[in-house]
Amino acid sequence: MKYTLSALTALSLQSQLVRGAYNLVREYSGQNFFTGWDYYGSYDNLTNGDVVWVNQSLATTDQLAFVNGAGNAIIKVDNTSFVPYNDKRDSVRITTEDYFPVGSVFIIDAAHLPYGCSVWPSFWTKGPNWPIGGEIDIIEGVNQMTFNQMALHTQDGCTASPPSDQISSTTLTNCSAVAGCTVAEKQPNSFGAGFASAGGGVWATQFDESGIYIWFWTRSSVPSSINSSTTSVDPSTWGAPTAGYPASTCNITNFFTEQQLVLDITLCGDWAGEASVYQDTCPGSTPANASSCYLDNVINNGTSAYANAYFEISYIKAFNVDGTIVGPSGTASVSPASATAEPPAGSSSASSSSGSSGSGSNTAAGSNGAAAAWGAVLVPTVLALAVGVSALLA
Ligand SMILES: *[C@@H]1O[C@H](CO)[C@@H](O)[C@H](O)[C@H]1NC(C)=O
Ligand SMILES: *[C@@H]1O[C@H](CO)[C@@H](O)[C@H](O)[C@H]1NC(C)=O
Ligand SMILES: *[C@@H]1O[C@H](CO)[C@@H](O)[C@H](O)[C@H]1NC(C)=O
Ligand SMILES: *[C@@H]1O[C@H](CO)[C@@H](O)[C@H](O)[C@H]1NC(C)=O
Ligand SMILES: *[C@@H]1O[C@H](CO)[C@@H](O)[C@H](O)[C@H]1NC(C)=O
Ligand SMILES: *[C@@H]1O[C@H](CO)[C@@H](O)[C@H](O)[C@H]1NC(C)=O
Ligand SMILES: *[C@@H]1O[C@H](CO)[C@@H](O)[C@H](O)[C@H]1NC(C)=O
Ligand SMILES: *[C@@H]1O[C@H](CO)[C@@H](O)[C@H](O)[C@H]1NC(C)=O
Numbered sequence: 001m002k003y004t005l006s007a008l009t010a011l012s013l014q015s016q017l018v019r020g021a022y023n024l025v026r027e028y029s030g031q032n033f034f035t036g037w038d039y040y041g042s043y044d045n046l047t048n049g050d051v052v053w054v055n056q057s058l059a060t061t062d063q064l065a066f067v068n069g070a071g072n073a074i075i076k077v078d079n080t081s082f083v084p085y086n087d088k089r090d091s092v093r094i095t096t097e098d099y100f101p102v103g104s105v106f107i108i109d110a111a112h113l114p115y116g117c118s119v120w121p122s123f124w125t126k127g128p129n130w131p132i133g134g135e136i137d138i139i140e141g142v143n144q145m146t147f148n149q150m151a152l153h154t155q156d157g158c159t160a161s162p163p164s165d166q167i168s169s170t171t172l173t174n175c176s177a178v179a180g181c182t183v184a185e186k187q188p189n190s191f192g193a194g195f196a197s198a199g200g201g202v203w204a205t206q207f208d209e210s211g212i213y214i215w216f217w218t219r220s221s222v223p224s225s226i227n228s229s230t231t232s233v234d235p236s237t238w239g240a241p242t243a244g245y246p247a248s249t250c251n252i253t254n255f256f257t258e259q260q261l262v263l264d265i266t267l268c269g270d271w272a273g274e275a276s277v278y279q280d281t282c283p284g285s286t287p288a289n290a291s292s293c294y295l296d297n298v299i300n301n302g303t304s305a306y307a308n309a310y311f312e313i314s315y316i317k318a319f320n321v322d323g324t325i326v327g328p329s330g331t332a333s334v335s336p337a338s339a340t341a342e343p344p345a346g347s348s349s350a351s352s353s354s355g356s357s358g359s360g361s362n363t364a365a366g367s368n369g370a371a372a373a374w375g376a377v378l379v380p381t382v383l384a385l386a387v388g389v390s391a392l393l394a
Contacts, residue, residue, distance in 0.1 A: 022105040022206075022319035024231040026098055029315035033073035034065060040093040040264075049120065049266030049273070050298045051077070053093035064092050068312070072111060076310035077119065077265055082301045089298050089306075093264035098318075099128065099326040101258040104207045105233055105319040107226060108138070111200035112312035114265045115192040117143050117282040118297035119309045120272035125207070125259035134256035136212060137180065138205050141191040142272035143281035148190035150214050150243045151180035158250035165240035175250060183243035189218045193308070200312075202226055206235045209253055211246040215239075233319050258326045261316065265309060268293035 028036065040053035059065040068074050078090035100106070106125070114121035122140040127133020135153035150168075152158065152175045160173045160181035168186040175181040185191070189198035199219035204226065206213045215238050217223065223238065271277060273293035279286070282293075297305040318325070 022103075022233050022235070022321055023323055024317055025100070025104075025320045025323055025325050026096075026318040027315060028073070028096075028317075029228070030071050031067055033067055033313070033315075034094075036097050037094040038097055039065075040095070043088055044093075044266045044269060047120070047266055047269040047271070049269030050088045050118075050294050051091040051266050052088050053264065053266075054090050058090070059092050062090065064090060065094070070312075071314075073313045074310055075263055075265065075313070077114065077267065077302075077306045079302050079306035079309065083299050085299050087299070089267060089302060091265045091267065091309075093262065093266075095126075096261045099258035099260050100125075100207070100318050100320060101324055101326055102207060102209055102253055102256060103321040103324070104259075105235060106138070106205045106207070106261060107202060107230075107233070107315075107317045107319070109200070109202045109222075109226075109228070109314040109316075110139075110195075110311060111314060112196045112308075112310060113139065113141075113191060113200075114309045114311055115141070115144065115195075116297075116305055116308045117278075118267045118272055118293045118305060119143065119265065120267065120269060121265045121309075121311065122262070123203075123311075124262050125205075126262060127257035127259055129257070132257075134259070135180075136205060136207065136256075136259065138203050138214060139191075142277065144192060145281055146192050146194055148185040148195075148216065149182055150185070151175075151182045152212060152245055152250070153180040154250065154255040158255045160245050161249040163241070163244040163246060166244045167240055167242040170243075175245075175255075181245070183214075185216060185242060187216060187218065187242065190216055196308075200314075204233070204235065204238065206241075207252070207256070207259065209247060211244060211248075211250070211252060212256075213241040213245070214243040216242045228315055230317070261318070263311060263313075265311070267298050 026036070039056040039059055041055035043052045044050070054062070054064060062078060064078060065073070065075050075092050075094070081090065083089045108123055120142045123138050124140065125136040125138070131153065132155060137149070137151040137153070140149050140151065141147070152160070154175040156176040158175040158181075160170055160175060162170045162183070166183070168183045170181070171184050172179050172182045189195050189201065195201060201216060201218045202222045204215045213235065225237065226233065266272075273290070275288045275290050275292065278293045279288035282288075
């Protein structure tokens with residue numbers, strides 16, 4: 001991690017924070033999208049899927065993770081290799097090096113999600129000691145499902161009590177059961193071919209002491225305040241969430257630690273490949289058995305099965321009330337971004353990124369010149385944090 005000194009100055013702005021406004025702390029987009037992620041580099045030993053989640057060098061040389069001509073990130077299943085019986089197909093699983101604490105908002109803008117028989121993609125979050133520390137599944141679906149399914153996974157004691165204005169349907173309420181506490185999206189075009197033909201859409205996830213709330217907007221309904229240049233968001237302006245998990249029956253700070261963001265695509269495995277699920281969501285092969293998903297799709301050249309097995313992502317952004325990110329060590333908090341929603345009168349806009357000289361490093365709104373210019377006196381607690389950061393930099 002590289003944080004510039006102005007990041008330390010930004011820490012001093014914490015006292016000015018207005019709760020309710022969340023400010024950009026990290027952005028993954030454009031040519032820098034793939035900066036700041038770890039690649040799994042092993043076969044799927046988590047969900048029994050028939051993939052190898054390749055390392056960064058293979059993902060790059062085989063063009064399984066790259067930025068396309070439109071400036072969007074593509075993360076895909078290998079659809080050019082012949083896979084012999086008993087082998088697995090290459091795919092990608094990436095996890096952010098940064099951790100985002102309670103008090104964060106995550107936004108993803110995608111044009112296309114992976115779909116097709118055997119395909120099981122997810123955009124989700126997890127803690128450093130996962131499965132302890134909670135999991136938020138923001139985008140997840142299998143095979144030819146036409147809607148997105150959201151879920152929390154926690155230790156025992158967290159249940160879903162959907163708010164009365166929740167848009168979508170709560171399907172399971174016990175967050176510690178194997179399936180988690182699930183919400184099935186009710187709005188159209190949240191997954192599959194429908195999502196792509198509608199031009200994609202946006203999800204925002206508020207990860208807050210008061211609860212976890214997810215919004216989904218199909219392309220034509222995305223609020224104008226959420227766009228590629230947005231540096232501050234206020235979820236209170238977004239109306240009813242599509243899924244809500246109030247803290248009243250799930251104490252967020254007890255069940256969730258800071259979270260990393262994960263993007264992955266597996267094939268078959270515990271959900272997509274389960275015979276009855278495969279039968280229902282890939283009708284055709286009757287009756288399906290435990291090997292159908294693999295035999296019908298994964299082996300051989302895969303060209304027809306995997307033409308749509310890719311994410312196309314415009315950006316992922318993380319916002320935070322305190323401007324806080326927890327470094328990979330989990331020991332130091334730093335604030336690489338500007339810190340308030342409402343700049344003091346007369347100060348310049350907080351939207352420009354003046355940190356690095358424009359080459360390579362992706363610090364989002366980090367090292368923000370405007371934040372440094374607002375200046376403020378470092379208070380003792382901030383100094384203590386600054387010592388931690390110095391250690392991290394050393
Ligand atoms: C999965 O494989 C990775 C890489 O070999 C290893 O670090 C990890 O402990 C394994 N996880 C499980 C659950 O087996
Ligand atoms: C990446 O994975 C490939 C295939 O397993 C392996 O040959 C290569 O050495 C790995 N590269 C690195 C840098 O680990
Ligand atoms: C939730 O599921 C877990 C695991 O199956 C179980 O131990 C627990 O009793 C369930 N909780 C409730 C409230 O049903
Ligand atoms: C983008 O969002 C910001 C607020 O986040 C807003 O001020 C700006 O007008 C929006 N831009 C467009 C083109 O809608
Ligand atoms: C969560 O639990 C902690 C104590 O473990 C308590 O201080 C806090 O108020 C609880 N939060 C909510 C929203 O109930
Ligand atoms: C399972 O189903 C596949 C077709 O999906 C078929 O090719 C295979 O022979 C079946 N296996 C068994 C053990 O029935
Ligand atoms: C593999 O792809 C080729 C075209 O490149 C096609 O002719 C062939 O039928 C495919 N084989 C299988 C087993 O799908
Ligand atoms: C492979 O997938 C890409 C999308 O990632 C698609 O554009 C291409 O047409 C696919 N190739 C084949 C041979 O289907």
